[in-house]
Amino acid sequence: MRLGRGRRIALAGLAVVAALATSCSTGAGSVSVHAIAPLPPGVLPPTVAGLTVVDEPLNPALYPTRPSFVDAVAFFSLRLDRLAEATLQLDQLRNLPVVRKSSFEEEVADDVGVTTPVALHLDGVPVWVSSGLDQQLWVWFKPGYLAVLAVRTGYPFPRSVLRAALAATP
Amino acid sequence: MTGRRVVRALVSCGLCTLLLTACGKGRAEERAADAALAGFGATPYSFVYTQVSMGGAIAVTGTVDDPYRYAVRLFVNGTAVWDEVVVDDAVADRFDDPAEAVAYLSAGKTLSSPTTQGQATALGALQARQWVLDNDGAPPLPQQSPTTRADTDPFYEPLTMAGYALQAVDTATAVELWSPSSLSPTYNPDPFPAAGVGEDRYDLVRAAFPQAGNFLASSRPPPGLAALRELAIYVHAGHLTAIREDVNILARLPELVRDYALDIPSGLTAGAQTALAQGFIDRLDRRTGAAPIEARQVTFTVLGPGAPVNLPTGAISADLGLLAYQGATANPSLPNS
Numbered sequence: 001m002r003l004g005r006g007r008r009i010a011l012a013g014l015a016v017v018a019a020l021a022t023s024c025s026t027g028a029g030s031v032s033v034h035a036i037a038p039l040p041p042g043v044l045p046p047t048v049a050g051l052t053v054v055d056e057p058l059n060p061a062l063y064p065t066r067p068s069f070v071d072a073v074a075f076f077s078l079r080l081d082r083l084a085e086a087t088l089q090l091d092q093l094r095n096l097p098v099v100r101k102s103s104f105e106e107e108v109a110d111d112v113g114v115t116t117p118v119a120l121h122l123d124g125v126p127v128w129v130s131s132g133l134d135q136q137l138w139v140w141f142k143p144g145y146l147a148v149l150a151v152r153t154g155y156p157f158p159r160s161v162l163r164a165a166l167a168a169t170p
Numbered sequence: 171m172t173g174r175r176v177v178r179a180l181v182s183c184g185l186c187t188l189l190l191t192a193c194g195k196g197r198a199e200e201r202a203a204d205a206a207l208a209g210f211g212a213t214p215y216s217f218v219y220t221q222v223s224m225g226g227a228i229a230v231t232g233t234v235d236d237p238y239r240y241a242v243r244l245f246v247n248g249t250a251v252w253d254e255v256v257v258d259d260a261v262a263d264r265f266d267d268p269a270e271a272v273a274y275l276s277a278g279k280t281l282s283s284p285t286t287q288g289q290a291t292a293l294g295a296l297q298a299r300q301w302v303l304d305n306d307g308a309p310p311l312p313q314q315s316p317t318t319r320a321d322t323d324p325f326y327e328p329l330t331m332a333g334y335a336l337q338a339v340d341t342a343t344a345v346e347l348w349s350p351s352s353l354s355p356t357y358n359p360d361p362f363p364a365a366g367v368g369e370d371r372y373d374l375v376r377a378a379f380p381q382a383g384n385f386l387a388s389s390r391p392p393p394g395l396a397a398l399r400e401l402a403i404y405v406h407a408g409h410l411t412a413i414r415e416d417v418n419i420l421a422r423l424p425e426l427v428r429d430y431a432l433d434i435p436s437g438l439t440a441g442a443q444t445a446l447a448q449g450f451i452d453r454l455d456r457r458t459g460a461a462p463i464e465a466r467q468v469t470f471t472v473l474g475p476g477a478p479v480n481l482p483t484g485a486i487s488a489d490l491g492l493l494a495y496q497g498a499t500a501n502p503s504l505p506n507s
Contacts (some may be wrong), residue, residue: 085250120237120312121212129311156306156498159258 039074039090049079049157049164051085056086069094070146078161086151090169093144105141112148113137123166138162145170196344196375203345203372204336205474207497210332211237216476219328223466224495232330233476237311241479242325247276248416253301254325257481261308261496264482268297279322281495288489289497301485309495317461322494331470335413336402341396342374348402361467362402363415369411372403379429390430392454395463398422414466419451 044053055152070091078086093099105126109117112132117139120127129138136158138149147169151158174506211234219230232242243266244252250266251274265271275281283289292302312319318325329333339345344493346356348371356373366401377396398419404412419426420443426432432450434443448465453461491497 055282115314116232118311120311120313122238129314157259163238163258 037072039072049161085155089148091146109139199347200345203403206410207332207336210410214475216473218471220469239479256308259306262303264301265296284492289492292488295486302488302491303485307490309460309498312365338401345373346373362414369406374401413470419447419465
């Protein structure tokens, strides 16, 4: 199944908005609005689980106008031929007390997707899985980074993408 | 302050302390049991699950690297019947005893008739005791599946046992730390083995039967699983070591007779009484639309990590959609996550 242009844009936009607008549930009273830089290129390998990694330009309209926990961001589509099968957003987190709170990760995971996230441990990394509109979503944290992976429901190898993305992300 | 005021103040303090103690009773135990259950599965483990009910005995052994990588084997009445290995998007199955597997799994609606050539190929290979591999047919994540999946997937409950016990903790009246010297044990008689050396055992206090209130015996709500089962959680150094459940409807017979005017003819054997009580509970549940409750004994024992889970070599590639919750097209409405 090929995604229409509108569907693909929606897939990309959902992950970005969900992760950048984390201030809504984490009580960021003292977090300031600030510029968000793009992550340097080469942060991901050229392919992930056989899919081509394309660094997507971020629409400035998606940059937050509210306080954010993110210093830098990168957004990738993972493509088979030209079709985007998945998107991966990588955020470099600000070193803030609220980010170090034990509940921060779960609260962010709760904001992504439309179903209640289920907590898993994969390859030693805590991962939250949930579903969105025609997509499966995984959220994980590594020191200083947040990753949001969205794979469209019809793609037959979502867990392989997850496994490879987990290994590839900093 | 007069002597009487001092006495009054001291009595008040004493009452407050008593009330606070009563409110806090079982909370620490509940937190400890919850923590062990919630933290379970963060590292690889293997397990043995057994279930004995009126329908017979099944056992499942398994090795779990993580929720997307596991190998499980089903035994029916002591006979190895079915092997399954899941590695991310791929699933491989083998019938160890094809005749028993087809009979048992068809009766449980786990196995359906092939609808495609690929599924017919799969069934033929399974009946020939061969491994069948479906590269993108892995079942949905058990933790994201509805509990009704247990009706057709015998691997579902063993793979979600910690979550099942977490829910049981939520619905229990209280959680109590088992002690061999307790003067008021949670269960009497106690159906479960003692905690081992260095092990804590947390017993779930059964919920009460629905109060009479305005109900006549004929219209009273069913007692519910929390009122019928006994469940113990074994923990060693904060880690889950075992879960034991006993849904003993026969032991609840006096309450059923008292609260529901259940008529038990004299001279029945224990088995016949259980069957009669089970039938009564089934009718109550059907009347109210409640989930069916089955008299059973379940033991889930956690063992150390097993060998890393890998797909079998030499498997035949085919569509395993004839098995419930498997195959790329078997359950298109379910997220394969």
